[in-house]
Amino acid sequence: MSSIYDQDLPRTAANFSAISPLSFIERSARVYPDLPAIVHGSGESAIRRTWSQTYRRCRQLASALVRSGVGKGDTVAVLLPNTPPMVEVHFGVPMTGAVLNTINTRLDPQTVAFILDHGEAGTLIVDSEFAGVARKALELRQSTKPLQVIDASDPIYTGPADSVGSIEYEAFIADGDPEFEWQLPGDEWDAIALNYTSGTTGNPKGVVYHHRGAALAAISNILEWDMPKHPVYLWTLPMFHCNGWCFPWAVAARAGVNVCLRKVEAKAIFDAIREHKVDHYCGAPIVHSMLVNAPDSLKEGIPEGVKAMVAGAAPPASMIEGMERMGFDLLHVYGLTETYGPATVCAKHSHWKDVDIGERARLNARQGVAYHLEEASCVMDPGTMTPLPWDGESMGEIMFRGNMVMKGYLKNPKATQEALAGGWFHSGDLAVADPDGYMKIKDRSKDIIISGGENISSIEVEDVLYRHPAVLAVAVVAKSDARWGETPCAFVEVKEGAQVTAEDIIKHCRDHLAGYKVPRHVVFCELPKTSTGKIQKFELRKKAEALEVEA
Amino acid sequence: MSSIYDQDLPRTAANFSAISPLSFIERSARVYPDLPAIVHGSGESAIRRTWSQTYRRCRQLASALVRSGVGKGDTVAVLLPNTPPMVEVHFGVPMTGAVLNTINTRLDPQTVAFILDHGEAGTLIVDSEFAGVARKALELRQSTKPLQVIDASDPIYTGPADSVGSIEYEAFIADGDPEFEWQLPGDEWDAIALNYTSGTTGNPKGVVYHHRGAALAAISNILEWDMPKHPVYLWTLPMFHCNGWCFPWAVAARAGVNVCLRKVEAKAIFDAIREHKVDHYCGAPIVHSMLVNAPDSLKEGIPEGVKAMVAGAAPPASMIEGMERMGFDLLHVYGLTETYGPATVCAKHSHWKDVDIGERARLNARQGVAYHLEEASCVMDPGTMTPLPWDGESMGEIMFRGNMVMKGYLKNPKATQEALAGGWFHSGDLAVADPDGYMKIKDRSKDIIISGGENISSIEVEDVLYRHPAVLAVAVVAKSDARWGETPCAFVEVKEGAQVTAEDIIKHCRDHLAGYKVPRHVVFCELPKTSTGKIQKFELRKKAEALEVEA
Structure with missing residues (x-):
């Protein structure tokens, strides 16, 4: 009835x-x-x-x-x-x-x-x-x-x-x-x-x-x-x-x-903020870093409280700190082309104001939780399609479901079905869920480095490298290795005027990372980036493979 | 294809x-x-x-x-x-x-x-x-x-x-x-x-x-x-x-x-605002008027900027002024049960701050424009189902269409079809559209008073009565009249301690209204209200009919 x-x-x-x-x-x-x-x-x-x-x-x-x-x-x-x-x-x-x-x-x-x-x-x-x-x-x-x-x-x-x-x-x-x-x-x-x-x-x-x-x-x-x-x-x-x-x-x-x-x-950008009274803008981390690292003379007369949204890669702590010093209010979001851009947000909590800036940067660098009008986003085991525990350790894939997931790929039913298999959109990003349910990307599936059977998150190594004062930008990729399968290889872009050697970088990593995660190679160069500021790791992988292996 | x-x-x-x-x-x-x-x-x-x-x-x-x-x-x-x-x-x-x-x-x-x-x-x-x-x-x-x-x-x-x-x-x-x-x-x-x-x-x-x-x-x-x-x-x-x-x-x-x-x-209400740091509340005009007219002692320590939303009847200018004096920020919205409550808003413009408070109250007392996620609301000719010009004069019916219109009336297909006839929800409210496209209710269809063939807006007469300093609340309804068909009859609730006679009220109306709109009868009493603070005009109509007609 x-x-x-x-x-x-x-x-x-x-x-x-x-x-x-x-x-x-x-x-x-x-x-x-x-x-x-x-x-x-x-x-x-x-x-x-x-x-x-x-x-x-x-x-x-x-x-x-x-x-x-x-x-x-x-x-x-x-x-x-x-x-x-x-x-x-x-x-x-x-x-x-x-x-x-x-x-x-x-x-x-x-x-x-x-x-x-x-x-x-x-x-x-x-x-x-x-x-x-x-x-x-x-x-x-x-x-x-x-x-x-x-x-x-x-x-x-x-x-x-x-x-x-x-x-x-x-x-x-x-x-x-x-x-x-x-x-x-x-x-x-x-x-x-x-x-x-x-x-x-x-x-x-x-x-x-x-x-x-x-x-x-x-x-x-x-x-x-x-x-x-x-x-x-x-x-x-x-x-x-x-x-x-x-x-x-x-x-x-x-x-x-x-x-x-x-x-x-x-x-x-600074001129526009002053002239037009800009109060909101978005960009990849590279855009915000450019502002943070700009000469002070450009920043004169910039008001407090400009709101900035960052996505495209996890913002390094140094950038979050720099934004705070400029008086900009940064919100970290995450998404993919397939999710209409950002579809998760690292929603802030008032008590985060009470922790030190390093910890606050760590909290804000997470990918967070589903957007208001996205039905769900969580870290799942892609094999069983079940959500993983919120333990900060279990690594799975970030999945999305809801009205902010694409119709599909044009004229590509196979790719569409694969991407939406099991009733969730598969992001390809590997992450853990912290005890507060906030997701934290450890790596792209394809960016993970497998060394001696251990998974190494390239992002974890990059985060450590970003803490080195001479580092402007960095990318860590896998390099084939006869003995270990793969080893981490770091490409480093140095700040103007800074002096640093590969040994300095490696020592810094040894101080902060397990031995097997320390890059075996450090290359200083300008990093190749896409038009949206994303570092092109596939180019770097090619460079890494072409490096002459040291004895 | x-x-x-x-x-x-x-x-x-x-x-x-x-x-x-x-x-x-x-x-x-x-x-x-x-x-x-x-x-x-x-x-x-x-x-x-x-x-x-x-x-x-x-x-x-x-x-x-x-x-x-x-x-x-x-x-x-x-x-x-x-x-x-x-x-x-x-x-x-x-x-x-x-x-x-x-x-x-x-x-x-x-x-x-x-x-x-x-x-x-x-x-x-x-x-x-x-x-x-x-x-x-x-x-x-x-x-x-x-x-x-x-x-x-x-x-x-x-x-x-x-x-x-x-x-x-x-x-x-x-x-x-x-x-x-x-x-x-x-x-x-x-x-x-x-x-x-x-x-x-x-x-x-x-x-x-x-x-x-x-x-x-x-x-x-x-x-x-x-x-x-x-x-x-x-x-x-x-x-x-x-x-x-x-x-x-x-x-x-x-x-x-x-x-x-x-x-x-x-x-x-004042206690809750103080204790719980209330920053938003809604209500019919009667709720806000109650606060405006409360003793000053109750208002001590109330912060600036509490946001109040008003609907259920057009807020009289005196109430809007009183709210401003209390430092409350009032937003006027309008809707019906059939539109999920408010579905239009008198969206404010910054330049309204520059006009005198009487004019600002007049602007804010309008029903305004469709809500963000309601597809449309406008004043239409219910006969031809076409929108009327934005001339502040052409009277028609406010209609709504969009996702904030009810599914219909339960087990009442006839009423549903009538209410949604022609692809619009018929509000039953008579209004004009001002030159800025903002709608202003002149009356409920059933509240209009037809005297000697002329339409009299009961709201217009009420607005004038509200400007009399002794008036707390007022309602004007039609009373049958052998000669004119109908004439306006005013029911007036007087402020505590105020002294006023029916003659005073009628004189005040004569000073501000065309002769045929001046109430023929003035009755002082407490106004009957619904649980949501709306004045029950149907009760007053009965009272008006029962009045002994003066010679």
């Missing part, structure tokens, strides 16, 4: 609507039409637009795209830095029912061509700076599908003018209707974005986001950060990276200001 | 889970187990429980309910004031798949019996104070369905001990498993709560809420209020009223403190 609650209470247009971040911009334009939405540049020459203007431009873009033939389920790719058009495509593209594919601007033409082919893009929007890459990618493209190319020339860009498309962005949207009547998706499970992971081997995989997840991720960011209405958000994090952790949508929901930024440089 | 985004990207247990407020308490108990969740009473004798303890008690309740036979789609009714068990039922009941029916504790036994019958409750939990009403209601009940009755005796209650059930609440839950493994609803559209509207005519209607709407309403409250983590929330608003505007779930999401309160009295 069905319950009385299952009778005559259907979903209707009145009581059910798709959850979508598109609703956020509509509301902010309606309620706060005259508040600033975008600022790009500095002083008199800066581009400034309100939420009303931005919403109208997004609708113009959507209208122009539809007139050019774009429709539901199509892919619109972009090669853009953090400029106003990059904010606009986050709304204008999904307003048409199409899917936004933000391509990493640091990729080589070959990979860009692969992405254009695989994602079946019918439209590509390119900033002048990347016209050259796009031109080569178009030549390398194998698909014969027509591709409409639009040039976005940014008045702030000072490099050589270049173009590759058939029309300029401003001319393209000028043809659109600023009152275009877009529709919410018919199903909130409809795709909104496509993000290719920078896989370390093989071709990149296309991670598909839906409207429901994008909206809930944006709201979760607001909740985790206690982000009040009208924040001033600086775009240090590339929007091509997990859609800027869904912050284009979060900032719209809060009717905040998108402070655009073409290049991530310490001076530009 | 289906899009590439529709292929091989299905919902799975890994990437799709029901949106439900039950997730909120689980997360707070996991992340903030030792933070306070509930405080009831004062000083040493107060009941204090953490989120870990509260979560365990909710699971015990759920487990005990399941053992007693409660299951999915069953109704669990409660007659409880704002005590710890009232918080617990908001989680323990839906954890079983059952639906929580919070019954207004001020109702007469006849109406309670009707609700028990109509909602088909199989369990009833009753606070000692309401055992007498429950006993009579059980006698009046017509259903022969077995009804398990549980007594909740509150140690803070000082009235005569009374009981009506077969078991005491603490004994009942003691039998439950504190680690009960509850499940999220199979469908987020499943019912979570049943709230009977205190209709002015006919039998009350049972408004059904679902998990999705309850969770989104709770989050919207957090967003509208910029409610940070760990608020201290005082329960001045009855939880039986629209589930306390979904705040039991919002406070759980924020890991805040539920400060319980049996009786809404000025002294108890």
Whole structure:
């Protein structure tokens, strides 16, 4: 017998609507039409637009795209830095029912061509700076599908003018209707974005986001950060990276200001914080370290309490300390492209203020607990698919489940099924759960070093190395070893002006680590990094294998 | 041809889970187990429980309910004031798949019996104070369905001990498993709560809420209020009223403190604010007015910046001014039982600070704009179902659409279809939209006074009356008139010690209103109010009709 609650209470247009971040911009334009939405540049020459203007431009873009033939389920790719058009495509593209594919601007033409082919893009929007890459990618493209190319020339860009498309962005949207009547998706499970992971081997995989997840991720960011209405958000994090952790949508929901930024440089960041009164920004540890290590002269007049969010790698203690000294309020989050960016948070407790800064840094460096609107994240035994005890020792894999897990990988059912096997998304990160339930990554599955049958966490060794005063950045990888199978090999980037020898480094490690964990090789060099600041360990592994083995 | 985004990207247990407020308490108990969740009473004798303890008690309740036979789609009714068990039922009941029916504790036994019958409750939990009403209601009940009755005796209650059930609440839950493994609803559209509207005519209607709407309403409250983590929330608003505007779930999401309160009295409220450091509370205008008009001695030591939310009737300007003088930060919201409580907000603008307090009060007294996660709310022509211009003059009906509109009325498809006709929920409130798009209620459809063919907004007349210094509270209703059809009749409650005559009142109205809007009759009396502080105009209409007509 069905319950009385299952009778005559259907979903209707009145009581059910798709959850979508598109609703956020509509509301902010309606309620706060005259508040600033975008600022790009500095002083008199800066581009400034309100939420009303931005919403109208997004609708113009959507209208122009539809007139050019774009429709539901199509892919619109972009090669853009953090400029106003990059904010606009986050709304204008999904307003048409199409899917936004933000391509990493640091990729080589070959990979860009692969992405254009695989994602079946019918439209590509390119900033002048990347016209050259796009031109080569178009030549390398194998698909014969027509591709409409639009040039976005940014008045702030000072490099050589270049173009590759058939029309300029401003001319393209000028043809659109600023009152275009877009529709919410018919199903909130409809795709909104496509993000290719920078896989370390093989071709990149296309991670598909839906409207429901994008909206809930944006709201979760607001909740985790206690982000009040009208924040001033600086775009240090590339929007091509997990859609800027869904912050284009979060900032719209809060009717905040998108402070655009073409290049991530310490001076530009501090200048923007001062001029535009920035109070929030995100980035990989490398971004925050750059600020911590910048000359004091750049930091003059920076207010207390700027909120910074860090993810992409565990922030070293030295960085957390440096941020505190600058008066910045750092929140550590963790996630992957497959989880819409951050989906766990190292949620702070007031009593952490009472412990010494080293211990507080250790507490804050953990990956923590699931985001508000992610159903669960825990350390599990991937064999039995059961959660491991909260003992700080049992190592397992971090898994996620909930509405902030991707739809899957585009045109790759096998990889999708593997990634979502057993009802959980498998992160590939190895971790323990501390007694308070907070997760702490020990390593990527593939980064673990197995020496004489013992697991060595490369992160543990790196944490020790980061405590050495001369060390700016470090990465530890496995090097094949005839006797031990693998041994740790450390690559070290030294602070400007610091003097240190391999022996110093090894002695420092001996003082703080079990013998078998001490690196056998120390190489001083600049570390290769991805466009999002992640150190490219696969490059270092190649270097490590190529090292001449000492006797 | 289906899009590439529709292929091989299905919902799975890994990437799709029901949106439900039950997730909120689980997360707070996991992340903030030792933070306070509930405080009831004062000083040493107060009941204090953490989120870990509260979560365990909710699971015990759920487990005990399941053992007693409660299951999915069953109704669990409660007659409880704002005590710890009232918080617990908001989680323990839906954890079983059952639906929580919070019954207004001020109702007469006849109406309670009707609700028990109509909602088909199989369990009833009753606070000692309401055992007498429950006993009579059980006698009046017509259903022969077995009804398990549980007594909740509150140690803070000082009235005569009374009981009506077969078991005491603490004994009942003691039998439950504190680690009960509850499940999220199979469908987020499943019912979570049943709230009977205190209709002015006919039998009350049972408004059904679902998990999705309850969770989104709770989050919207957090967003509208910029409610940070760990608020201290005082329960001045009855939880039986629209589930306390979904705040039991919002406070759980924020890991805040539920400060319980049996009786809404000025002294108890000020004492609680001081002792427990309350920073948030909600209520009808009458609650806030009570605080504004309380003796100064009660207000000593009250901090600046307590956040108050007001709904249930437009707050008069005098109250908004009084709140500002007390240093309370008032936010005006609007909604109905059918919209999970508040679903529009008079979102503030910073430039409102620059206008005089009278104008600011006028701006803040408007019903405003749709909540963050309600899709839309606007003033529409109910005939053509089109939005009216934002001209401050065109009067239409406030309509809502989105995820914060009820599933419908229980076992009443006709009323459901009427209420949701045309893809919008019809509020029954008549309003205009100001040029900034903010809605302003002119009247309830049924409260409008039609005199000589002219519409008179009872609210407009009341607003003028509230500006008279002797007036504490006022209500204007229609009185039948042989010549004019209807004329306005004012019922006035005078401030303590104030002296005023009917002539004074009428003169004051003549100075501020068109002649045909001036009340023909003025009656001084205490105004009859519902348990939520709303003035009962239907009672006053009866009184008005019974007045002897002056020559």
